[in-house]
Amino acid sequence: MEVLLAADLGGTRLTVVPDGHGPVPVGGPAVLDAEGLPAAVRALERERPRWVWADTAATYPALLRAGVRVERCHDLRLCHAILRGAGALPSQESPWDGVAATGPDPDAATLFDDAAAAVGVEEVLAEHRRQQVALAGTDGCLRLLLAAESAGALVAAEMTHDGLPFDPARHDEMLTAVLGPRPGPGARPANLEALAGQVRELLGAPTLNPDSPTDLRHALRGAGLEVRTTRKHELAALDHPAVAPLLEYKRLARLLAANGWTWMEAWVAPPDAPGRRARFRPAYVPGGVVTGRWAARGGGALQLPHQVRGSVVADPGWRLVVADAAQLEPRVLAAMSRDEAMARASRAGDLYQALVDEGVAETRAGAKVAMLGALYGATTGEAGLLMPRLQRTYPRATRVVEEAARSGERGDVVRTWLGRTSPAPPPQWHRVQRRASEGDADDADRRRAGAVARDWGRFTRNFVVQGTAAEWALAWLAELRLRLRRIDGGAPHLVFFLHDEVVVHSPEAAADEVAAAVRAAATAAGRLLFGDFPVDFALDVTVVGSYDEAV
Known part of the structure; x- marks a missing residue:
């Protein structure tokens, strides 16, 4: 059963689509207001429908705030x-190309705050x-992709809500x-100011910002x-005493801008109940990258440096279950290509070491270079030299x-x-x-065309694997x-996701069961996509008190 949820000028309408037949209105009030909708959704959720709506990021947060999950x-x-x-x-x-996710902004219009601004029932x-x-007219793979993309949108909204x-x-x-x-406002922290002073003195530029x-290039040229x-990479190649303090200044300035005190005030909400810690609530964007990877609209969730991870700490009596899919892209390549030799390497545990054992490279570092190449x-370089061995x-x-x-080089998708x-x-590209x-x-035109074609070919080369x-x-x-919904009354919940890494916040007593669920879910995902082809999607799973403790 599917249930369509959309806005009318007077409120929100639910429409049931049972077993592929035409839509029929839900019994009861034709139009529900903000107070009545959560109860109606909660009642219908007992039938395990698939909810159909314009935009999860615009619709689901209000249900989550009302204590309703689908x-x-x-x-x-x-x-x-x-x-x-x-x-x-x-x-x-199409107008649907411009239907934008509102994200977790509490002031943004939603189906419950401004129904007139939302996507209407007929649309x-x-x-x-x-x-x-x-x-x-498509195969089942595309249906599976749509289901997975939509599930990801639910996860993103729930992680922002839970924090x-x-x-x-x-x-x-x-x-x-x-x-x-x-x-104070407008001033640099003391350590940054001291580094700035060193750079000014060593470059002979007393007014350098x-x-x-622009100022920095002028001072360097002077x-x-x-x-x-x-x-960073260009500065690091310079031979000058100012380079070391300048690189350190840039590193610390990046930390201050991305995760400093102002960031914390903007993105970390105070505890909402006794015995709970504050919550970092970033704005995730599922499918925000053309390959299907997620992006972030704000908060920098996809760029949490190790120093910041030490501030991610479980609630008292809870633990963080951190899982990282090791060498994911090479394993995916083995599965999608049905390369049995590479699949055997994936089952060896460390796929890069398996490449050494196969004679592709002499060292693990070299094997990694070959695979990334x-x-x-x-x-060029070491990757170019090792590529023929990898091909054999x-x-x-x-x-x-x-x-x-x-x-890609031909311009095909x-x-x-x-x-x-x-x-x-x-x-x-076409021009x-x-x-x-x-x-x-x-010759210059032809060389440029060849270089442009090869650049696009490198993009499509990685697209199929990264996607x-x-x-x-x-x-x-x-x-x-x-699986988490079935553990400890649904208390364990996903709180972070970064491409091939997840973090689950779990009651301490359920942490081992959650770790087992994480591994079982990875196995199930491989089977869902690739059937019984024997690729091992290895995970590093740890149970920790703070995120920086995970190895």
């Missing part, structure tokens, strides 16, 4: 993007019909130890140091990425295992290729979420 949904916005990319929906612009019904017709347990006092201690005491790239940018298209040892796996690269489609090359094919094109890894991770999340 098991399944179909997010029309996210699914529209996938179906349009796959060619199952018309490619012309939701029409888009749902369009997607069902589009799906009728990552956080200790502001510990964070303040860390910032003070590294940066110095918190300064090291936060200004000291005889020619630079194009002030990025295959995934990202490195053709794992021919099916390397053929998958090589064919994806050649497709490629697809992940479940059917997410890569974007077409941009107009500039460069057309120019190279014209009669008056010169399929994102699909495996979504399946892992969705399966784990359902």
